[in-house]
Amino acid sequence: MIHAALPPGETIAAPAVEAMHVGDSIVLRSRHALGDLARCIGEFVEHWARGASDRPFLLERSAGGGWGGLSYGEMFEQVRRVGTWLIGQNLSAERPVVILSENSVEHGLLTLACMHVGIPVAPVSPAYSLVSKDFAKLKTIIKILNPGLIYVSDQARFVSALAAVRDLHDATVVVGSESAPDGGAVPFDSLTSVCDAAAVERAFAAVTPDTIAKLMFTSGSTAEPKGVIITQRMLCSNQQALAQIVPFLTETPVLLDWLPWHHVFGGNHNFNIILRNGGTLYIDRGRPLPGQFEKTLANLREVSPTLSLNVPRAYDMLVAALQSDPALRGCFFRRMRLIMNAGASLPEHLWEELQALVRQWQHHHVVLTSCWGMTESSPTATACHAPPDRAAVIGLPIPDCEIKLVPNGAKLEARIRGPNVTPGYWKRPDLTAKLFDEEGFFRTGDAVRFVDPEHPERELLFDGRVTEDFKLSTATWVNVGALRLNAIEAMAPIAQDVVIAGHGRDEIGFLIFPKLVACRCVCKDLPCDTPPARVFAHPSVRACVEAGLSALQSAGGGSSRYARRALLLLEPPSIDAGEITDKGYINQDMVLSRRAALVETLYRNPIDPSVITLQGTDTPIAESEGCRP
Numbered sequence: 172m173i174h175a176a177l178p179p180g181e182t183i184a185a186p187a188v189e190a191m192h193v194g195d196s197i198v199l200r201s202r203h204a205l206g207d208l209a210r211c212i213g214e215f216v217e218h219w220a221r222g223a224s225d226r227p228f229l230l231e232r233s234a235g236g237g238w239g240g241l242s243y244g245e246m247f248e249q250v251r252r253v254g255t256w257l258i259g260q261n262l263s264a265e266r267p268v269v270i271l272s273e274n275s276v277e278h279g280l281l282t283l284a285c286m287h288v289g290i291p292v293a294p295v296s297p298a299y300s301l302v303s304k305d306f307a308k309l310k311t312i313i314k315i316l317n318p319g320l321i322y323v324s325d326q327a328r329f330v331s332a333l334a335a336v337r338d339l340h341d342a343t344v345v346v347g348s349e350s351a352p353d354g355g356a357v358p359f360d361s362l363t364s365v366c367d368a369a370a371v372e373r374a375f376a377a378v379t380p381d382t383i384a385k386l387m388f389t390s391g392s393t394a395e396p397k398g399v400i401i402t403q404r405m406l407c408s409n410q411q412a413l414a415q416i417v418p419f420l421t422e423t424p425v426l427l428d429w430l431p432w433h434h435v436f437g438g439n440h441n442f443n444i445i446l447r448n449g450g451t452l453y454i455d456r457g458r459p460l461p462g463q464f465e466k467t468l469a470n471l472r473e474v475s476p477t478l479s480l481n482v483p484r485a486y487d488m489l490v491a492a493l494q495s496d497p498a499l500r501g502c503f504f505r506r507m508r509l510i511m512n513a514g515a516s517l518p519e520h521l522w523e524e525l526q527a528l529v530r531q532w533q534h535h536h537v538v539l540t541s542c543w544g545m546t547e548s549s550p551t552a553t554a555c556h557a558p559p560d561r562a563a564v565i566g567l568p569i570p571d572c573e574i575k576l577v578p579n580g581a582k583l584e585a586r587i588r589g590p591n592v593t594p595g596y597w598k599r600p601d602l603t604a605k606l607f608d609e610e611g612f613f614r615t616g617d618a619v620r621f622v623d624p625e626h627p628e629r630e631l632l633f634d635g636r637v638t639e640d641f642k643l644s645t646a647t648w649v650n651v652g653a654l655r656l657n658a659i660e661a662m663a664p665i666a667q668d669v670v671i672a673g674h675g676r677d678e679i680g681f682l683i684f685p686k687l688v689a690c691r692c693v694c695k696d697l698p699c700d701t702p703p704a705r706v707f708a709h710p711s712v713r714a715c716v717e718a719g720l721s722a723l724q725s726a727g728g729g730s731s732r733y734a735r736r737a738l739l740l741l742e743p744p745s746i747d748a749g750e751i752t753d754k755g756y757i758n759q760d761m762v763l764s765r766r767a768a769l770v771e772t773l774y775r776n777p778i779d780p781s782v783i784t785l786q787g788t789d790t791p792i793a794e795s796e797g798c799r800p
Contacts, residue, residue: 184203184415184416184417184418184556185556186556186557186567186628186629186630187201187202187203187556187567187628188200188201188202188567188568188627188628189201189202190627193575195577195578196575196576196577196578197575197576197583198573198574198575198576199567199568199573199574199575199576199627200568200573201567201568201569201570201571201572203415203416203570204570204571205408205411205412205415205570205571205590206411206414206415206570207411208380208404208407208408208411208590209407209410209411209447210378210379210380210403210407211286211375211378211379211380211382211384211403211407212283212286212384212403212406212407212443212446213250213283213286213287213375213378215443215446215447216243216246216247216250216283216287216446217247218449219243219446219449220243220244220246220247220248222449223243223449224242224243224244225242225243225244226242226243226423226449226451227240227241227242227451228240228241228242228243228245228246228445228446228451228452229241229246229276229279229280229451229452229454230276230451230452230453230454231274231275231276231453231454231456232454232456238453238473239276240276240454241276241280243449246280246283248366249280249284249363250280250283250284250287251287251366251368251371252362252363252364252365252366253280253281253284253362253363254284254287254288254371254374254375255365255366255367255370255371256361256362256363256364256365257284257285257288257290257320257362258288258367258370258371258374260319260320260343261319262285262290262319262320263290263291263319264291264383265317266317266318266319266320266342267285267290267291267292267293267316267318267319267320267386268281268285268290268291268292268293268318268319268320268321268322269292269293269295269312269313269316269318269320269321269322269342270282270292270293270294270295270321270322270433271295271297271299271300271309271321271322271323271329271332272297272322272323272324272325272329272347273297273324273431274428274429274431274432274437274454275324275347275454276454277322277324277347277348277359278294278322278324278432279432279442281322281345281359281362282294282385282432282438286378286384286385286403287371287374287375287378288371288374288375288378289374289375289377289378289382291383291384291385291386292384292385292386293312293316293318293385293386293387293388293398294385294387294431294432294433294438295309295312295388295433296308296388296431296433296746296753297431297433298746298753299312299332299746300323300329300331300332301328301329301332302746302747303332303746303747304747305747306331306332306335306336307747308395308396308747309332309335309336310335310336310339311395311396312388312396312398313336313339313340314339315396315398315597315598316386316398316597317340318340318342319342319343320342320343320344320345321333321340321342321343321344321345322344322345322346322347322359323344323345323346323347323350324346324347324349324350325346325347325349325350326344326346326347326350326351326352326353326356327350327351343357344356344357345357345358345359345362346358346359347359348360378403379403380402380403380404380407381402381403381404382402382403383400383401383402384401384402384403384405384406385401385438385439386398386399386400386401386597387399387401387433387434387435387438387439387546388433389546397596397599397602398596398597398598398599399546399547399593399596399597400593400594400595400596400597401435401439401549401593402593402594404590405548405549405590405591405592405593406439406443406549408571408589408590408591409439409440409443409548409549409550409551409569409591410443410444410447411570412551412554412569412570412571412572412591413440413444413551413554413569414447414448415570416554416556416569416570417509417538417540417554419508419509420444420448420478420509421448422448422477422508423448423449423450423451423477424444424445424448424450424451424477424478425450425451425453425474425475425476425477425478425506426441426444426445426450426451426452426453426476426477426478426480427453427455427467427470427471427474427476428441428442428452428453428454428455428480429454429455429456429457429458429459429467429485430480430481430482431753433753434546434752434753435544435545435546435549435550436480436482436513436514436550439549439550440480440513440544440550440551441480444478444480450477453470453474453476455467455470457469457470459482459484459485459487459488459489459755461687461688464488464492467485467489468492468496468499471499471502471503472498472499472502473502475502475503475505475506475507476503476506476507477506477507477508477509478507478508478509478511479503479507479509479510479511480509480511480513481511481512482512482513482514482515482755482756483512483514483515483516483517483518483521483755484667484755486512486517486521486525487521490521490524490525490528493528494524494528500528500531500532504528504532504534504537505534507532507537508535508536508537508538509537509538509540510525510529510537510538510539510540511540511541511542512540512541512562513541513542513543513544513550514755514756515755515756516562516563516633516652516656517541517562518562518656518659518660518663519561519562519656519660520660520663521562522539522561522562525539526539538558539558539559540554540555540558540559540566541555541559541562541564541565541566542554542555542565542566543565543566543617543619543631543633544591545615545617546593547592547593547606547613547615548572548587548589548591548592548593548613549591549592549593551569551591552568552569552572552574552585552587552589552591552615553565553566553567553568553569553572553574553631554566554567554569555567555630556630557630559630561632562656563632563633563634563656564622564630564631564632565619565630565631565632565633566630566631567627567628567630567631568587568589569589569591571589571590571591572587572588572589572590572591572592573587573588573589573612574586574587574619574631575587575588575608575610575612576619577608579618579637580637580640580648581640581648581650582618582620582634582635582637582640582650583618583619583620583634584614584615584616584617584618584637585615585617585618585619586608586612586613586614586615587612587613587615588610588611588612588613592613593606593613616636616637616638617633617634617635617636617637618633618634618635618636618637618640618652619631619632619633619634620632620634633652634650634652634653635650635651635652635653635655636651636652636759638760639651639652639671639759639760640652641673641674641675642674642675643673643675643676643677643678643679643730643731644675644676644677645677645730647729647730647731648731649671649673649679649731650731651671651759654671654679654731654732655668655669655670655671655759657723657726657732658671658681658719658723658734661718661719661720661722661723662683662715662716662718662719664686664689664692665683665685665686665689665690665693665712665715665716666683666684666685666686666719667684667685667686668683668684668744668755668757669681669682669683669684670682670683670684670757670759670762670763671734671759672763672770672773672774673734674763676774678730678734678735678736679730679731679733679734679735680734680735680736680737680738680770680773680774681720681734681736681737681738682737682738682740682762682763682766682769682770682773683716683737683738683739683740684740684743684744684757685707685712685739685740687703687706690706690707690709690712691706693709693711693712693715694706694709694711694712695711697709703741704741707739707741712739713783716737716739716783717783717784717785720733720734720735720736720737720783720784720785721785724785735784735785736773736774736778736782736783736784736785737773737782737783737784738769738772738773738781738782738783739781739783740766740769744757744762745765748761748765749761750762750765
């Protein structure tokens with residue numbers, strides 16, 4: 172059944188929270204009761220196949236350039252056919268299905284078919300196969316999972332990755348319908364040749380809320396991936412809670428989305444919002460990267476979605492495009508109802524620019540909002556109940572999810588408990604035992620604080636990672652999350668991201684990942700093909716950094732609020748090394764560890780020529796370790 176607990180037409184739920192003091196901690200609970208849950212995700216597939224059979228569900232660009240895919244009725248029929256084939260392959264939680272490829276209609280179909288018949292599916296970052304040089308993370312994941320089936324969209328593209336893990340499994344390799352199978356691989360089309368509806372129905376009836384739906388691997392906290400158990404209950408409770416907080420999600424949403432399905436934001440949050448509410452999902456082949464974002468903009472001109480659910484890196488590029496192109500603004504806002512940011516906090520200047528664009532749109536109301544969660548909460552734990560007034564607001568607990576705020580140094584660590592929380596890490600009882608506190612709350616490692624401690628209904632603010640904060644040699648605490656956002660803001664537009672150094676030292680230093688395109692715009696006297704090292708060495712770029720350092724110092728607040736020195740990095744953050752996730756979130760600790768030599772360069776005395784300081788040296792950046800790839 173599909174349930175909506177609030178009247179249609181409301182855009183945000185009334186803020187309602189109960190705050191209880193338990194010792195030194197505060198426990199927050201939503202006053203909104205969670206409505207009845209679907210038993211499993213497959214109920215949504217069946218519901219819309221009966222009620223909106225011809226409505227487009229999942230679409231992608233065809234070879235001819237148009238949009239093609241499956242309606243809800245077609246998806247259900249194909250799910251039963253693929254499910255029939257899967258039932259005969261001796262697959263289980265001990266021999267799950269692994270998907271190595273990017274988002275596609277086949278990827279979505281295989282995922283839904285697995286979950287329909289109770290076989291866990293593990294989507295794995297394509298970067299581990301296509302970008303990685305040593306395939307270390309892919310090998311770790313295959314060893315953990317012992318898959319019975321591995322799917323790749325194009326065997327030729329994944330041939331090196333498949334060879335690297337060949338001796339680690341005995342799985343059947345299934346290749347996309349447009350790929351030529353080789354070496355015993357099975358073409359995807361053959362999975363759809365037979366339908367045993369009775370067998371599929373028996374398997375579907377055996378699926379319970381506690382059945383493992385997915386095994387999803389973390390990528391942002393450690394170098395070694397951890398398999399998070401995602402149950403049917405977690406997925407269904409998340410969707411029911413979201414529908415209650417933002418009821419217009421039930422009004423046939425339309426989404427154009429690039430976010431990868433091996434991450435919970437794209438694969439659980441966004442995909443299931445569309446499925447649960449009978450909407451249409453257009454798979455976007457664009458990416459928030461120079462040379463690839465143009466595909467996204469072209470798609471937006473055609474699709475005019477009702478939802479924008481994205482991450483800061485994408486909004487950074489989208490805002491600039493919307494500001495400069497009135498026709499694109501019209502296409503983007505024509506049916507837009509909700510703009511949501513998640514994955515990381517938006518820099519304040521981006522939030523304000525998005526707000527300005529929303530205010531300019533007079534034709535209907537558009538909500539700009541945010542939420543918070545993680546892989547282990549599948550993903551949503553909080554959502555904004557009222558339109559927030561700043562970027563860092565993450566809202567209140569969703570229905571039936573409790574948040575315990577535990578003092579941790581100068582911060583409040585958020586711990587969560589509820590039907591949306593994982594039972595643990597796959598085959599890692601040692602890590603699972605450390606996952607929960609004595610009351611069963613999951614230790615997130617994230618910090619939050621109240622917008623107004625006297626009025627908890629005014630919602631929570633994200634306050635960075637507890638583990639990222641550190642002390643200077645003066646014993647002064649540095650709030651890394653807040654300083655990172657302030658630094659990006661102060662050095663706009665050239666700073667893509669900033670890593671905060673200074674652990675145990677006298678002063679803070681910045682390692683800056685610059686935006687090459689923005690830096691080129693600053694250096695108007697340089698040819699457009701000037702090598703990045705020369706662009707970053709340009710006096711105009713260095714002047715932007717100096718101005719940012721000065722602005723942070725002038726804002727006051729003491730030595731924990733600004734840096735005296737900074738270093739621009741040529742080498743982008745490495746996925747292989749765990750420095751960055753596919754969504755663009757920087758792992759501060761991993762960058763500092765991997766680039767320890769650059770941290771030493773940053774603090775070297777006398778000052779290295781590559782380092783930019785508050786004193787404003789005019790020495791050009793050197794071809795030293797600070798600017799080599």
